[in-house]
Amino acid sequence: MNNNFQQESxxxxxSDVQRRKIIHLLKAGEMSVAQIKEHFExxxxxxxxxxxxxxxxxxxxxxxxGQQRIYTLNMTVAEELILFINQLFRxxxxxx
Numbered sequence: 475m476n477n478n479f480q481q482e483s484x485x486x487x488x489s490d491v492q493r494r495k496i497i498h499l500l501k502a503g504e505m506s507v508a509q510i511k512e513h514f515e516x517x518x519x520x521x522x523x524x525x526x527x528x529x530x531x532x533x534x535x536x537x538x539x540g541q542q543r544i545y546t547l548n549m550t551v552a553e554e555l556i557l558f559i560n561q562l563f564r565x566x567x568x569x570x
Contacts, residue, residue, distance in 0.1 A: 481558070486527065488555070492514065500547040506542045506544055
């Protein structure tokens, strides 16, 4: 993670329990919006809002298959976030 905007965007994305649940679901593999929605009691608009925030933070990627939007977890960014948090709590000042 190399800038404050990216850090802020990522921490905002994981600050919400619903978005953390979406990330957890996507760890198992790609899912369509309809498949994700089956796990939540959220309106389509609310789910779309959460997915948009995750996409803006680059934690998820979206592709189209016909009419469906398919979401996948961006493991590169997820791993960078994990590394940053580990460094933060271990006192490594290489990342600022």
